[in-house]
Amino acid sequence: MLTQRPDSVPIAGGTDLMVQLRDGRKRAATLVDLDRLGLAGVRETNGGIEIGAATPMDRIAADPRIRRLHPALAQAAAQIGAWPIQCRATLGGNLANASPAADTAPALLVAGASLTLVSSAGTKQVPIDEFFLAPGRSALGPGELILSIVLPSSSREPDLRAFERFVKVGPRREQIISMVSFAGRALVAGDGTFSEVRLAFGSVAPTPVRARRTERLVTGRHPDAELRREATRVLQDDISPIDDVRAPAGYRRIACAVLLARFLEEAARG
Amino acid sequence: MAERVTVTLTLNGERRTFEVPPGRRLLDLLRDDGGLTGTKEGCGAGECGACTVLLDGAPVTSCLVLAASAHGHEVVTVEGLQSAGRLHPFQEALVKHGGVQCGFCTPGIAVTGVALLARREADPSEQARLLSGNLCRCTGYTKVIEALQDAFAEGGHAKS
Numbered sequence: 001m002l003t004q005r006p007d008s009v010p011i012a013g014g015t016d017l018m019v020q021l022r023d024g025r026k027r028a029a030t031l032v033d034l035d036r037l038g039l040a041g042v043r044e045t046n047g048g049i050e051i052g053a054a055t056p057m058d059r060i061a062a063d064p065r066i067r068r069l070h071p072a073l074a075q076a077a078a079q080i081g082a083w084p085i086q087c088r089a090t091l092g093g094n095l096a097n098a099s100p101a102a103d104t105a106p107a108l109l110v111a112g113a114s115l116t117l118v119s120s121a122g123t124k125q126v127p128i129d130e131f132f133l134a135p136g137r138s139a140l141g142p143g144e145l146i147l148s149i150v151l152p153s154s155s156r157e158p159d160l161r162a163f164e165r166f167v168k169v170g171p172r173r174e175q176i177i178s179m180v181s182f183a184g185r186a187l188v189a190g191d192g193t194f195s196e197v198r199l200a201f202g203s204v205a206p207t208p209v210r211a212r213r214t215e216r217l218v219t220g221r222h223p224d225a226e227l228r229r230e231a232t233r234v235l236q237d238d239i240s241p242i243d244d245v246r247a248p249a250g251y252r253r254i255a256c257a258v259l260l261a262r263f264l265e266e267a268a269r270g
Numbered sequence: 271m272a273e274r275v276t277v278t279l280t281l282n283g284e285r286r287t288f289e290v291p292p293g294r295r296l297l298d299l300l301r302d303d304g305g306l307t308g309t310k311e312g313c314g315a316g317e318c319g320a321c322t323v324l325l326d327g328a329p330v331t332s333c334l335v336l337a338a339s340a341h342g343h344e345v346v347t348v349e350g351l352q353s354a355g356r357l358h359p360f361q362e363a364l365v366k367h368g369g370v371q372c373g374f375c376t377p378g379i380a381v382t383g384v385a386l387l388a389r390r391e392a393d394p395s396e397q398a399r400l401l402s403g404n405l406c407r408c409t410g411y412t413k414v415i416e417a418l419q420d421a422f423a424e425g426g427h428a429k430s
Contacts (some may be wrong), residue, residue: 082403087328174402
């Protein structure tokens, strides 16, 4: 159907798409409701956790396995819109719209997630790093859908402690599109040294981004005050925020620096 | 476009069928086709919560749900919260605590509150988080939360 009618648009929760259609920012001759495909649900696989694309945020936020192994994702899901949105908005929809402000994206970037895409040609796996191309544009081809999101299990040395966090910044706590969002995941040794660090930001580049320069800087080191300061400087080259209706670029740069410094300090302290 | 789709759903416990244009919102089906005007339209963009209804027991903003997506599902509006002519315990508590002023947000708050009680959510900060999608511009939230805790203490969760 989606392949035969190029002017048709798939719809899942509709919490973003319905608003875009209403405002005329998007047009669709036909809406194809994905509800009956049965794509909702969370299951454990031998490689980790697989989340069906149509799983609503409310279920992700409440899932004990996701809360335990990927707390940043559970925290992001619990902060999207508000409860009536979370009961309807789906993980696949949050990604398919390819908004730079998609709150689950930074959490999935630090989780090292991959997406299972399906089309009449078959299925394929795409790493989340390669999925977002530009604002509103993703690696999804015409007639292609997100089937599921796969979170790999992370094996770690028993003496390393995992620390993970999601934070979003906006004029208030609920019902906002993030001015900046952040997810961090660190494996920390007993003395506070980072053995592995992943950092990702939303709303500060054309797509959600990993802060790879900053990650390289802090990996293998103990983030004392001097390293934290250096990290916030290096971070500025990892991001490219713009001025828009929600916040000026300068504010976003400062907010990112604060979120990073706070995360590094808290992660090292445990 | 003269095209119509058939939507059959359980509405407040009753099986109902509607013929609606494909792009119709659930909110319009409820108010205009179903005559259930308790559900209000505030922002029309999923931000204010005035149009909240239960879809298979979960609170959703009906302005963002296509009527056709509700086909085969169960919808409860504020009109469906009462049983045998008696208000739901949370509605009673809203009246008792003065958690109602102009009343525009009340149907949405009542629906979300009943869902919250059904979930047996007893933590006040989590209650506040779950109610945060229902905006009130006059009486505020203190009395609503008091009503919720009262209904919880009265065992309102068992009756929803």
